[in-house]
Amino acid sequence: MKNIIAFVAFLFVTTSFFGQEKLKYQKPPKEILELVDAPLAPSVWIDxxxxxxxxxxRDAYKSIAELSETELRLGGLRINPKTNIGSRTRYFNNIKVKEATTKDAKQIIGLPENARISNLSISPNEKMIAFLNTSGNGVQLWIxxxxKGSAKKLSTLRLNANMGNPINWFKDSNALLVNAxxxxxxxxxxxxxxxxxxxTISASDGEKAQNRTYQDLLSSPNDEYNFEQLALSTIxxxxxxGEVSDFLPTAMYDDIDFSPDGNYVMVNIIKKPFSYIVPYYRFPFETNIYDKNGTLIQKVNDVPLNEVQPKGFMATREGKRSMRWRxxxxATLYWAEAQDKGDPEVKVDYRDAVYELAAPFKGKGRLLLKTINRFSGITWGNDNLAIARDYWWNDRNTKSYIFNPSNASQTPKVIFDRSYQDRYSDPGNFVTTRNNYDERVLEINNGTAYLMGDGFSEKGQFPFIDEYNLKTQKTKRVYESTYTDKLENLNSAIDMKKGKILVRxxxxxxxxxxxxxxIKKKNDLTAVTSFENPFKSIQDVHKEVISYKRDDGLELEGTLYLPIGYDVNSKEKMPMILWAYPREYKDKSSAAQSTTNPNEFIYPYYGSPIYWVTQGYVVLDDAAFPIVGEGDEEPNDSFVTQLVGNAKxxxxxxxxxxxxxxxxxxVGGHSYGAFMTANLLSHSNLFAAGIARSGAYNRTLTPFGFQSEERSYWDSPETYNTMSPFMNADKMKSPLLLIHGEADNNSGTYPLQSERYFNALKGLGATARLVMLPKESHGxxxxxxxxxxxxxxxxxxxKYVKNKKNIGE
Structure with a gap:
């Protein structure tokens, strides 16, 4: 009789709870709440x-009051017009300093009261740090x-941080350029x-403009006016x-960058006309070079409005792009130019050409090299040697080249040619060092460079450092982590000649x-930080990475956690939460690789399912959900089948x-993981219930591509319809909790996705609950x-998983 009364009470509580329409913010059980309230360790910078x-x-979270401050959404930006900084900025509230070899840190004195610190910028000589402090009156410059361990307000200027970081150090570290x-x-x-x-009128003149589903775009002349006012700065x-002087007059400045020698400044200026279909970074802009006194030297780029470009992930605009300093x-500029008109459908031997132009920046530029794929960057070495990189989405290929910057007639040599999804073959990244211009360049010692890699392999993860002979292109391993019970990440090189590196x-x-x-001395390890584990209540939880196979033989893995206090010998049958995020691959070998290290610290961040080990649940986190399409087959051609196969x-x-x-x-997931969850509940009987956060459920609302799908709806309507949970709402088999931020700004996952999907589920009689979070974005x-x-x-x-049996299901 007592059990019946308890069961009736349970039904009464849960029924009344789910029937409420108005509900104040609630808190989870104390075991979860204690983990959320654990103090956050500081971020670390080491010179x-x-x-x-x-x-x-900083605090781990904002308050809802902070999130409710005034916000304008314009041109892809979210701005607080009262303070003139991004409305979603995460602030620090304190800074401490210590010598690397001492344990205790000292408080930086003189910091602003109730500090809201952002845009930290270290001076070139690494002796000073400039930063912004945001108050109710706006943003001001501090240093x-x-x-000395002391701080002060450097100026009473009201700065403009709406377009990014308004702080730029002069190379001599004695002054700064700021956007006021x-x-x-x-x-x-x-x-x-x-x-x-x-x-408000928009028109199409017949050109194809197949853009992603951007959010927060300009939508009216009033938006245009406000955007311009908020983008305007005086440099x-x-x-x-603290002496202030004029440098550049009022304009819509987007990016400011000093040349390595500090004698020139490259400045991007946004221009009109604006657009209602693309974000501000595709508005027209020009790039000018000024000397360090603010005198115009040369206009080096003039880019029109970029509303229309070819279709595909590898499409780009024509003309100069990715302009940087060598x-x-x-003082030498370099940039890339598409050789295929920016159209991946055009067949060419080389997709991009890279040019350079030295001061005084006149002329068309000198050819440096051409890349087979789309250019992605250069690690500079010296006059005769540099490393270039490219990539191509469609086959996931990436190449690295050694080339001679002084002689374009010398054919660049491809030194690495691989799938960037193949983690086992990853050679690592070239180690860089600071040169006399305070820029990062290739570290070279007697013809030898160095590669630092993550070290994933069939046997596990063992991060490494290789010597790389630049003449023979052969490698020699000089260090490999030997930990089997810990994870050692190689952070950076401090002094490669002495073998000193920073690790975590x-x-x-x-x-x-x-x-x-x-690395030249055995077991030579010196502690730099000594942070304590703030999550001691779950430090002894059972964790392991398990491997298993899909029905088609594909190797999969996931990280398994058992409930706190669970006796592994008891084999008691517990409820489980499976949490995942699908990822697309072009080959099965890459999809099957193990890239999860069982020794990673157990960190219960806000979106994690790990909290529920405190509540008697088994948790399978980060379960592998590869979607593979080899050859001419696209991964999404068999999305649902592979999705269900992974889950089973x-x-x-x-x-x-x-x-x-x-x-x-x-089952649960966030964003594309929410999309996965809804599909699994519609197309399988594997799950008792699901949790879908901030997802997109109707792919016809993202008709020009989504996630890793670059075909449009009209190219492959069956793919869009089959993959859309909204189109299959009548097949929903299990209760689904939908959660979405009312201010989601992620491409394609606007709140309407959850609202319309919930209405469909409700109209068809499915069990569902929709929770809209005021003021919240995608995260x-x-x-x-x-x-x-x-x-x-x-x-x-x-209600729907742990107690499923109790309610007759």
Missing amino acids: SKGENVLLFY ADIE IPNNRKELINISEAVPEGP KKVTLN ADKP IESQNEYPNYYFRN AAIDAVDEMGYIDRNRVG YSAKESVLHVLWEQHEWLE
């Missing part, structure tokens, strides 16, 4: 010599002396109160003594900390281990929102 360490502290609010900036239009003067020079030269070491229950390692293999594997009741398995940042999401998920799992 290039390995001498000084800066620690930057801290690292050696113009004195004559006009008042913004209150769009909610403005009286329209006419309709000022501020010395370390790191090894005093962690284990399942050992918080990640930094160390200096001398995961459940079978854990079930065979004897840990779970396979009738009480829930959730207010603590109130995060706690409520965890509560919603917990209540859903308790």
